[in-house]
Amino acid sequence: MKYLRNFVLLKRIFSNQNLKDKLAKPETIEEYYANRPFLSAAEVDRNAAHFNIFRIGDPDIEDIQVPFGRKDYFKICIITGNSRIHYADKTFEVREHGLLFANPQIPYNWEPLTPNQQGFSCIFNEAFFERFGRIKEYPVFKPRGFPVYELTTEELSTIKAIFEQILNEKNGQFEFKDDAIRTLVLQLIHSAIKMRPAINTVPEKVTAASRITSLFLELLERQFPLESASSEIQLRSASDFANQMAVHVNHLNKSVKEVTAKTTSEIIMQRLLQEAKIMLKHTSWPISDIAYALGFEGPTHFSTFIKRQLQLSPSQYRNT
Numbered sequence: 001m002k003y004l005r006n007f008v009l010l011k012r013i014f015s016n017q018n019l020k021d022k023l024a025k026p027e028t029i030e031e032y033y034a035n036r037p038f039l040s041a042a043e044v045d046r047n048a049a050h051f052n053i054f055r056i057g058d059p060d061i062e063d064i065q066v067p068f069g070r071k072d073y074f075k076i077c078i079i080t081g082n083s084r085i086h087y088a089d090k091t092f093e094v095r096e097h098g099l100l101f102a103n104p105q106i107p108y109n110w111e112p113l114t115p116n117q118q119g120f121s122c123i124f125n126e127a128f129f130e131r132f133g134r135i136k137e138y139p140v141f142k143p144r145g146f147p148v149y150e151l152t153t154e155e156l157s158t159i160k161a162i163f164e165q166i167l168n169e170k171n172g173q174f175e176f177k178d179d180a181i182r183t184l185v186l187q188l189i190h191s192a193i194k195m196r197p198a199i200n201t202v203p204e205k206v207t208a209a210s211r212i213t214s215l216f217l218e219l220l221e222r223q224f225p226l227e228s229a230s231s232e233i234q235l236r237s238a239s240d241f242a243n244q245m246a247v248h249v250n251h252l253n254k255s256v257k258e259v260t261a262k263t264t265s266e267i268i269m270q271r272l273l274q275e276a277k278i279m280l281k282h283t284s285w286p287i288s289d290i291a292y293a294l295g296f297e298g299p300t301h302f303s304t305f306i307k308r309q310l311q312l313s314p315s316q317y318r319n320t
């Protein structure tokens with residue numbers, strides 16, 4: 001079995017060494033502008049703070065099809081028009097007015113279903129909010145947060161007004177306009193959270209259990225995206241995470257259960273399932289490669305896992 005797996009691993013490495021999968025390398029801000037030559041922007045330094053906002057539906061700005069994948073920046077979009085948002089392993093249909101909060105950890109794209117979409121889109125990197133609030137801590141940007149909002153006409157008016165203010169500040173000459181923009185973006189986030197409060201939007205009291213759980217979840221997320229089909233996650237069991245965190249596995253399990261009401265294994269399996277669904281739907285990787293990349297002993301074990309969770313085989317789910 002060991003020799004067979006080594007053979008398969010070598011085969012995967014050589015057969016996929018030139019594979020450029022859209023999920024493996026997130027689109028950078030530099031690539032964002034390179035792919036949209038109709039947008040003007042100063043030279044972008046990925047290590048420097050960056051923010052920009054665009055009006056969707058502007059005749060001077062072309063509509064382009066954004067491929068499903070991760071982006072190396074944050075984005076907040078509001079669009080009027082029937083559309084679908086493919087976000088991680090889920091699809092949300094927006095009938096009239098949609099609001100999306102996207103972060104660098106989760107792959108997504110926005111698929112317009114009707115012409116003449118209207119709205120705003122702003123992009124920024126984490127450096128833009130350095131020392132100005134913990135942007136990643138808001139539930140709209142967390143992997144298990146609430147990223148998509150279907151807005152009523154009244155809610156649209158509220159959110160659209162904030163975008164208009166952001167655009168005016170961006171085009172203005174105010175000496176402290178970046179601070180004004182940051183304040184308005186936070187106002188946008190706060191308004192959205194108040195409209196649709198997620199389950200865990202109330203800040204938790206910081207305890208030892210919450211710190212351990214946060215570290216566990218961070219280590220879990222850091223394993224994705226996988227760089228190529230020859231990659232393999234390193235932490236897959238509760239014991240793996242406990243060893244990495246230098247805590248006893250029982251202490252980890254108790255802390256995670258206390259904070260999330262789920263077991264450590266349940267959370268790991270849910271995250272593996274989410275990534276498996278993304279890979280099956282949005283990559284051309286062979287199913288056996290996906291199985292090994294996600295730490296399964298082989299395609300048979302992976303197939304059993306998928307069938308138990310989805311009542312479909314991996315190939316059946318890929319083709320649905």
